[in-house]
Amino acid sequence: MSLLLKALAKSPWIFHASSGSCNNCDIEILDLLTPRFDVERFGALLVGSARHADALLVTGAMNRKSAKRIRTVYEQMAKPCLVIAFGACALGQGIFRDSYAMTVPLDEIIPVDVYIPGCPPKPEAMIAGIVKGLEKLKGL
Amino acid sequence: MNVGHAILLFLIFPGFLFTAVLGLLVSWLDRKVTARVQWRVGPPFYQGFADFFKLLGKETIIPVGASRLAFLGSPLMGVAAVTLASTILIAGMVWPNQSFAGDLIVVFYLLAIPSLAIIIGGAASKNALASLGSSREMKLVLSYELPLILAILVPVIQSGGRLRIGELVQYQMEHGSFAWSLSGVIALLVCIMCLQGKLGLVPFDQAEAETEIMGGALVEYSGAPLAMFKLAKAMMLVAMPVFILAVLWGGLGNTTSSFILGIIKYLVLIVLVTLIRNTNPRVRIDHVMKFFWGLVSAFAVLAVILAVLGV
Numbered sequence: 001m002s003l004l005l006k007a008l009a010k011s012p013w014i015f016h017a018s019s020g021s022c023n024n025c026d027i028e029i030l031d032l033l034t035p036r037f038d039v040e041r042f043g044a045l046l047v048g049s050a051r052h053a054d055a056l057l058v059t060g061a062m063n064r065k066s067a068k069r070i071r072t073v074y075e076q077m078a079k080p081c082l083v084i085a086f087g088a089c090a091l092g093q094g095i096f097r098d099s100y101a102m103t104v105p106l107d108e109i110i111p112v113d114v115y116i117p118g119c120p121p122k123p124e125a126m127i128a129g130i131v132k133g134l135e136k137l138k139g140l
Numbered sequence: 141m142n143v144g145h146a147i148l149l150f151l152i153f154p155g156f157l158f159t160a161v162l163g164l165l166v167s168w169l170d171r172k173v174t175a176r177v178q179w180r181v182g183p184p185f186y187q188g189f190a191d192f193f194k195l196l197g198k199e200t201i202i203p204v205g206a207s208r209l210a211f212l213g214s215p216l217m218g219v220a221a222v223t224l225a226s227t228i229l230i231a232g233m234v235w236p237n238q239s240f241a242g243d244l245i246v247v248f249y250l251l252a253i254p255s256l257a258i259i260i261g262g263a264a265s266k267n268a269l270a271s272l273g274s275s276r277e278m279k280l281v282l283s284y285e286l287p288l289i290l291a292i293l294v295p296v297i298q299s300g301g302r303l304r305i306g307e308l309v310q311y312q313m314e315h316g317s318f319a320w321s322l323s324g325v326i327a328l329l330v331c332i333m334c335l336q337g338k339l340g341l342v343p344f345d346q347a348e349a350e351t352e353i354m355g356g357a358l359v360e361y362s363g364a365p366l367a368m369f370k371l372a373k374a375m376m377l378v379a380m381p382v383f384i385l386a387v388l389w390g391g392l393g394n395t396t397s398s399f400i401l402g403i404i405k406y407l408v409l410i411v412l413v414t415l416i417r418n419t420n421p422r423v424r425i426d427h428v429m430k431f432f433w434g435l436v437s438a439f440a441v442l443a444v445i446l447a448v449l450g451v
Contacts, residue, residue: 004197010190036179040171043187048350051201051362054194078199078362 008054008080009134011043015053019106020059020069021098025087026122029057044130055133057081058106061089061096067103072108081135086126088119089113113137116133154230156223163374164188164228166410170377173414187398188374203360205264210264215361215368218257223374225250226302226379232305233386239306239423244387247305250293251338251379254372255281258347261369262357276349276425283432284337284344287330290440294318294327295387297447309391317390323446324388330440331384335409336416337432338380340373343420344428352422 018026021070032039033046047053050073058070074083085106088094092105106112116129142147149155167188175182202211225247232239255277262274295318296303299311318324337344358369385391385406392402423431 004193007193008197009192011187011194035179038175038182040183041181043183043190047355048353049355049359051360052355052358052366054198076201078201080198098430 005138009138012054012130012134013045013047013052014057015047015050016057016074017070019058019060019066020063021109023088025059025120031123032126037127039127049078051078053081054075055084057084057086058090059086061093062103062106062109063101064103067109071109080137082113082137083110084114084116084129084133086116087121088117091115091117094119149231151225154234155227159223159375159378160371163191163378166377167374169410170414173411174418177418192367192371195370196364200363200365205266207264210260212365213402214257214264215365215372216259218254218372219368221250221253221314222375222379226375229305229379229383229386233309233391236306236310239304242303243305247383251383252281252285254376265286265360267360269353269359270357272353273347277357279425279429280337280344280347283429284334287432287436287440288334290437290444291327291330294323294389294443296445297444305386308387312390313394319389322451323443326439326443328388330436330443331388332412333436335380335384336413339376339413341413341417343423345422346354346425346428349422355424377410381406384409
């Protein structure tokens with residue numbers, strides 16, 4: 001099993017789910033694929049289907065429409081997998097906290113492994129967060 | 141040839157192990173060249189192996205209502221077919237005397253099976269996006285098979301009706317590669333277009349359009365079956381260019397220099413395919429059919445006519 005876990009840490013495929021974010025975090029994620037940061041060096045890829053993914057990256061503040069769908073997406077993923085809460089909204093609903101449309105923060109819906117704060121987080125913070133998540137995965 | 145020897149051929153060299161290892165390395169080359177084109181560093185050389193072993197260790201999910209046998213069987217069918225195809229092909233190229241009559245046709249059919257596996261797997265997974273991907277893959281197969289079979293007819297006609305890969309390779313050793321004639325050049329260009337479609341790379345990746353139908357036919361696959369599909373895809377990166385190399389572009393020859401030249405030709409085909417995929421957008425599926433049945437087929441027919449005339 002340890003070889004398989006090692007391989008998992010070398011090839012984290014990321015599925016990006018937005019739960020009503022303001023699109024700022026979503027755009028910042030694409031920074032990681034640019035020549036300056038290039039996370040493909042570590043084997044990370046953005047994939048189109050939740051079934052293929054090893055990490056679920058959630059942005060946004062969990063509004064009433066998307067909260068249950070985020071839970072469905074988490075249930076659809078093949079385990080073992082990571083959940084990364086990305087940006088101030090996913091962590092604690094940020095500036096949308098008092099809105100009538102909001103439910104609860106992400107970590108009350110599904111288990112969260114890594115929290116990356118910021119509005120939006122800097123690319124360095126994202127890489128640091130993903131590395132922390134992979135370290136945690138190795139210790140499973 | 142006894143049974144033990146055949147199993148050794150199938151499983152070690154030039155069959156499963158050789159093709160899989162080479163295919164995963166070449167899939168790294170594809171990603172590395174892509175990264176360099178985009179001014180990035182790209183993944184390390186073992187990336188294909190890391191992806192494969194990771195997927196083996198993940199959970200396998202079978203969707204409710206999916207056909208279990210077809211869903212789990214089709215990836216194995218794809219890997220088995222491409223393994224057998226590359227075994228016959230590379231064995232025919234390395235030991236030309238041992239190939240059997242008509243193996244060109246057998247390899248041609250075997251190379252169509254991985255696409256059929258994707259169609260069956262997508263259709264069996266009970267997902268709207270997967271069935272959309274399957275239907276697109278079906279149209280893609282219909283599109284590129286016609287010009288490809290016409291282009292493969294060119295070396296058969298030029299060599300006077302030889303249908304054995306070993307004989308075609310030997311004929312090219314004596315008379316020079318088919319690609320040095322006018323009809324051969326046109327056939328080679330047609331083959332490169334069909335190669336792009338057969339490998340399912342942009343601009344012909346409609347069946348797996350990640351940004352559009354979320355992975356298409358493979359959308360419901362996870363864990364080991366997905367690993368098998370990825371492996372079949374990587375092995376096609378070996379089988380398909382080697383097929384074109386063997387029947388049309390001189391094979392590996394019988395001297396050291398021609399062997400090195402053959403390897404370089406193979407790498408040129410891979411890098412060319414990668415560059416095409418990095419400089420083109422995905423096109424619509426009806427445009428694909430129009431392109432292959434119109435322009436590419438016209439050139440393929442022209443190549444066949446020229447080959448009959450002996451040019």
